[in-house]
Amino acid sequence: MEERISLSHGSGGKQTNNLINDLFIKYFNNEIISEMNDSAQISLDGSKRIAVTTDSFVVNPIFFNGGDIGKLAVCGTVNDLAMSGAKPLYLTSAFIIEEGFEIEKLEMIVKSMADAAEEAKIQIVAGDTKVVEKGGVDGVFINTSGIGTIYENTNIKAYNAMAGDVVIVNGTLGDHGMTIMCQRSGIDIEGELKSDCAPLNSLVDSMLEVCSDIHVLRDATRGGVAAVLNEIAEMSKVSIELDESSIPISEEVKGSCELLGLDPLYIANEGKLCCFVSEAYANQVLEAMKKHSLGANAAIIGRVIEQVPQKVYLKTIIGGKRIVDMPSGQQLPRIC
Amino acid sequence: MEERISLSHGSGGKQTNNLINDLFIKYFNNEIISEMNDSAQISLDGSKRIAVTTDSFVVNPIFFNGGDIGKLAVCGTVNDLAMSGAKPLYLTSAFIIEEGFEIEKLEMIVKSMADAAEEAKIQIVAGDTKVVEKGGVDGVFINTSGIGTIYENTNIKAYNAMAGDVVIVNGTLGDHGMTIMCQRSGIDIEGELKSDCAPLNSLVDSMLEVCSDIHVLRDATRGGVAAVLNEIAEMSKVSIELDESSIPISEEVKGSCELLGLDPLYIANEGKLCCFVSEAYANQVLEAMKKHSLGANAAIIGRVIEQVPQKVYLKTIIGGKRIVDMPSGQQLPRIC
Missing domain, CATH: 3.30.1330.10 (PurM-like, N-terminal domain)
Structure with a gap:
């Protein structure tokens, strides 16, 4: 371990996980926190x-x-x-x-x-x-x-993703993080950047109404979708393939990310979740999300695949394939 | 209300109560928080x-x-x-x-x-x-x-103090606050000042074992016994009379309080509670406390009396009687 706390210990990536495992889980050692x-x-x-x-x-x-x-x-x-x-x-x-x-x-x-x-x-x-x-x-x-x-009859855990699952998000990614980042640095983006901050419980209710067998749910906060999906891939011991062309990102976030050299997959959301559900239920869940005001732009952005090493992969728009790593090092502090 | 937050809003006295009532209770308005x-x-x-x-x-x-x-x-x-x-x-x-x-x-x-x-x-x-x-x-x-x-069969609330109750504390007062204060200001007291910081749940268990009909329990943290007893007096609509000669205070706390011109009744504790129980059970509860390692110096320090205006009174060692007011203004910040 390092000698001193750095901002990267708080950014939701590798160093945060190390700190949690080497310190908190080690001492607070019990089945629940583990x-x-x-x-x-x-x-x-x-x-x-x-x-x-x-x-x-x-x-x-x-x-x-x-x-x-x-x-x-x-x-x-x-x-x-x-x-x-x-x-x-x-x-x-x-x-x-x-x-x-x-x-x-x-x-x-x-x-x-x-x-x-x-x-x-x-x-x-x-x-x-x-x-x-x-x-x-x-x-x-x-x-x-x-x-x-x-809720009864549910078993939603980060380690429950499995082959055959698709990954659904409830809308555009990166809105919260880019709003904070641009506001803090005084960058003026054309159009309106606005945090997606919202309570997602009623959206989840509508999803569970059509399918109680949702495998994983995670809100993509610190470290963005990249951090969350890497955690799920690791805990579920699966690979995930994202399809870049289907990932919803607003023009404003796209623009500001290009300007600052950032990848929207790593940017924090405060009203977006990733849902893993088997392909058989995917459309039902997607439709339920689209009917909800917080899921109008919901989209299937990827699926669990059988590939080693177990990683998160991105099929890019131009047809390539690259690994989406766990974020490491300092992200923007005080995003939430 | 004032325009800006001051340290006194955090010291557990009048201003803290005003802030809680005028702001938090007002907006979070529900029966439970009230x-x-x-x-x-x-x-x-x-x-x-x-x-x-x-x-x-x-x-x-x-x-x-x-x-x-x-x-x-x-x-x-x-x-x-x-x-x-x-x-x-x-x-x-x-x-x-x-x-x-x-x-x-x-x-x-x-x-x-x-x-x-x-x-x-x-x-x-x-x-x-x-x-x-x-x-x-x-x-x-x-x-x-x-x-x-x-626990079943208990009904312990700050508004349950009543005529006939005695007030018991489980040991010496002011240890935590004076330890912090002297350590922070570099004052070197003869003898050893040591915080009383301790978990009191096992002590409470032993008390409830001999008497489930305890009326009020409060740990005397910010604002000390003075703040806690004033709150109880106000919520229960009773007067409380303390007997100065029976209040346990260590020589070290007495000495440092005199040096700094402070009243130990207003100093924070982190391992001391005030218990209100009817006189009939007082000795049983006191004995149970004394048998516990965190109650060796337990003592009856006062009783609920019928007197208006409803206040906390102190019968002093020299035979006088004065009002122990709710602490007001800035106490020592960051005591806990």
Whole structure:
């Protein structure tokens, strides 16, 4: 291990995984945390299946086109629960605020948390407020933790992808990350970049209604679709082939990515999920997604293939094939 | 409301309560959060009584005599659950780490969390790691959220104190706060100041074993016993009279408080609770506490009295009587 924490330890790629395995999993050693899903599955009375998850939000800027740190904090945790096939029910919220922070801004953040909670149909039931001296924290950081009940007859896990599965996403990729990146660096893109930040639980409900046998669900946050698919490929011990021509990306994201030399597959989303389902159900699920307001641009972007070494591959538009690696090194910090 | 957040909004006194009521409770408006107990009581299947709570820890220094931020983060949340009469079961932990933080120190913190989790017999089941650029956060902040099941036949709430109750504490007051304060300001006290940071769930178990009819339990953290008793007096609509001569305070805390002109009743504890129980059970509960390693110095320090206005009063050693007000203004920041 390195001697000091670097930004890459927080970017959701290889170094984050190493830190989690070498430190947190090693010491907190128990069966539940070792599963490393978006949320942990606990039992309170031996029978009930309950999902819990936690996330801290340090996004900079605090307010961005399409949302703010408050909306993000609610949606992020709601989505982690939804990705485990759980119905999100309750959230806790804990604020760490810098001395001197404008109360008017804090009120805007709290209000947008309340709005997102209402949209996601969850309740925020407990909270905590800490204030640190000026310079001790940059503005405001929010932690949310969430609890939900896992739907019966579902078994959605990152290690359940299998040969014959197709990969579906619910819309354009890279919107959140590019919005933050361009806003932070002052780059003015033609058209409108807007974060996709949204609670995905109602979309997942519509998908499960037509097919309870979804194998994997993951929201493609830090590290983008590339990180998420690499994790799934590794945990499920499969290869995944993406078809570049079918990956939905907005003109604005395409343009800004070209400008900055970035690959949209590595850019964070906050309202996009990857779904693995067997080919037999693919169209039903896709249609259900398209009918939902958060899935209008849903598309099948790839499939699980039998190929060694087990990697994520991309069939490019010009007919080539390349490996989509796990992101490594420093991505943009404070994207969420 | 003021225009900007000040340190006093985070010190657990009047301004913290105003912020919570005027902002968080107002917008997150639901019956559960409005109860304002140490943990929220939720239901997942209509019958089971489940407690959830969240706390962020920003203590400075990160390592102190008697513990570190990791031990504090586990004990704090375990204690919030225990104070609701819940058996703590699962914790989540979320780290916000400053770029450049030594991994060796992080490992010490994680290890002490694991040790505290083992002592408290809980599992840490989910986590999150964020890294922010140098200067974006001071060292490391940790959030823990916790879940537990509320013991049957108990009804422990801050609004349940009633005439005839006595107030018991499980030992000396002010140890944690004075340890942090003296360590931070470089004051060298004769004797040894040591934080009382400890998980109190097993102590509460022994108390409930001899008396399930405990009315109120609160751990006396930010704002000390003064803040906690004022909250209880207000929520239960009663007066409380403390007997100064019976309040256990160590020589070291007494000495350092005199030196700094502080009142130990206002100093934070991290392993001390206030218990309200009717006089009939007081001795049984006290004896059970004294038998426990975390209650050797337990003492009855006061009682609920019928007096208006409803306040917390102190019968002083020299025979006077004064009001112990809710702490107001800036206490020492980053005590937990």
